[in-house]
Amino acid sequence: MRYLPLTDADRGAMLDAVGASSIDDLFVDVPEAARLDGPIRGLPTHAGEMAVEKHMRRLSKKNLAAADAPFFLGAGAYRHHVPASVDHIIQRGEFLTAYTPYQPEIAQGTLQMLFEFQTQVARLYGCAVANASMYDGSTACWEAVAMASRIARGKKRKVVLSDALHPHYAEVVRTMAKFTDDEIAGGAPSLTPAPDDDALIGLIDGETSCVVVQYPDVLGRLPDLARIAEAAHAAGALLIAVNTEPVALGAIQSPGELGANIVVGEGQAIGVGLQFGGPYLGLFAVRDQKHVRMMPGRLCGETVDADGKRGFVLTLSTREQHIRREKATSNICTNSGLCALAFSVHMTLLGEKGLTALAAENHRLACLAAERLAQIPGVSVLNESFFNEFTIRIGRDARDVVRKLADDGVLAGVSLGRLFPGNAELHDALLVCVTETSGEDDIDALCAALKEVLS
Incomplete structure (x- = not known):
């Protein structure tokens, strides 16, 4: 039984009350390209529980977890150590x-x-x-x-x-x-x-x-x-x-x-x-x-x-x-x-002194990363000032570079072309975030990988 077992007459009465001719009228604000016109293509209509579990495990192995790679993503979501x-x-x-x-x-x-x-x-x-x-x-x-x-x-x-x-x-x-x-x-x-x-x-x-x-x-x-x-x-x-x-x-x-x-x-x-x-x-x-x-x-x-x-x-x-x-x-x-x-x-665990110390370590590591990245041919640091996140320009589409570095096991940052796809001026810019979870060895790995890709 459906959770809301409505008859056609029930649905018609509700549509009349809100001034809609059909249920589709209720979704006019959703872009047509985002609407389904039928079952999701490529998915089986049914599968056994164990088969689904195996399939989902195979899919999960394609993920590169934040803790398993040098991680420099930010742009509104940040990886910090949580005790x-x-x-x-x-x-x-x-x-x-x-x-x-x-x-x-x-x-x-x-x-x-x-x-x-x-x-x-x-x-x-x-x-x-x-x-x-x-x-x-x-x-x-x-x-x-x-x-x-x-x-x-x-x-x-x-x-x-x-x-x-x-x-x-x-x-x-x-x-x-x-x-x-x-x-x-x-x-x-x-x-x-x-x-x-x-x-x-x-x-x-x-x-x-x-x-x-x-x-x-x-x-x-x-x-x-x-x-x-x-x-x-x-x-x-x-x-x-x-x-x-x-x-x-x-x-x-x-x-x-x-x-x-x-x-x-x-x-x-x-x-x-x-x-x-x-x-x-x-x-x-x-x-x-x-x-x-x-x-x-x-x-x-x-x-x-x-x-x-x-x-x-x-x-x-x-x-x-x-x-x-x-x-x-x-x-x-x-x-x-x-x-x-x-x-x-x-x-509460951090306290005022702990938060200040955490912020200082974030900024120290970010400054170190910016200094080392600026030494790579073709890379320039944009910012005059920053906390733990800064923008670099790399002279080519940053989306392609981010994907290549991810394939090499380095999560290098967020491409501004991804955030602003309609603005061509931003496509060679990469937003790099450095927190206390990114050690100096991670910064070295980022610089080495980026230098190789840009060479």
Whole structure:
């Protein structure tokens, strides 16, 4: 029996109610090339369980795992060492709950952890208040844009995106803006040693609700957030800072301190691991308490019970499951709670000194890699400044080079041609990320392999 055993009459009645002539009308926003017109070609219609297991094992052997090769991939997902103690602690009984903690009296461990998590994120970002996390960095970025529009009460609809914002984040914003009246301004980055802050500031006008800037940006460069914030505020706009690598904030000044009104980002780098692309962890914080009620998601707070004992509760829940739908600031229905717990545990184990030391080691190794790569004929380092991620130009299509190096057992980086396929100027550029997991022997292997391919 089908899970939803509807009759043709049932389906027809529902289609009439939403004004659609057929079920296909419900999928018009999905590109036709991405839709199936029948069963997936090449797959058998059925197979035995053991046969499927053997087939999947054969496929898995084609993978080159991050831990099995010199690894220099970044671009929004970062490989850092996650202590085994993180996995042990997150499985303790204090943090178990059947679902998200609607009933605080039976989820005190989870609620306390989220309260501590919010404190950690707020301090990391230089903000007053952080929420109890979101799906991932890209959706948090859109939620910040939507929040800026709410604060502007819909009177300002222009959203200025830095050209060096991660293209996946920018695409999420553009996709969601199709359903609002927001006007999106911004393009693809130019291969310049430093971000073109003047060009970005030139896009800000009296109709701008917010300016979205990645810090460090998608090429690894560091924009002047304080200067951009000053220009945005002068026009009555908010500055949204996006951070995809939280470890960087152990070495560089926090966005909130530099004037960002809303700070969002991806928390995956701390405690979560690469995990084949998900689930990840969206971070969201605001610098000013006056904006708290415009935030999406939910907040956990500290209180006392009837006996005066310390306890934790959901303090602010602005999503549609808790309040009237028309008053909700977001329809986000979860908060990546397990990933938030892993982040909080890892951050607690590191502490402020540990995070600073980790950031320093990342930067040291990245500088060493950039210095050695620059000595290879045909390779030039683009960046004037960077944390642990920088861009090099190699004089040929970086996608081909990345594939060749992967065949040779070196995961060399992310081709900008892959991130920006429509921009030919970027096709010879390679984004290289170096973390504490990439030792000097790995850097030597990368340089030797790249030198051989380019010779």
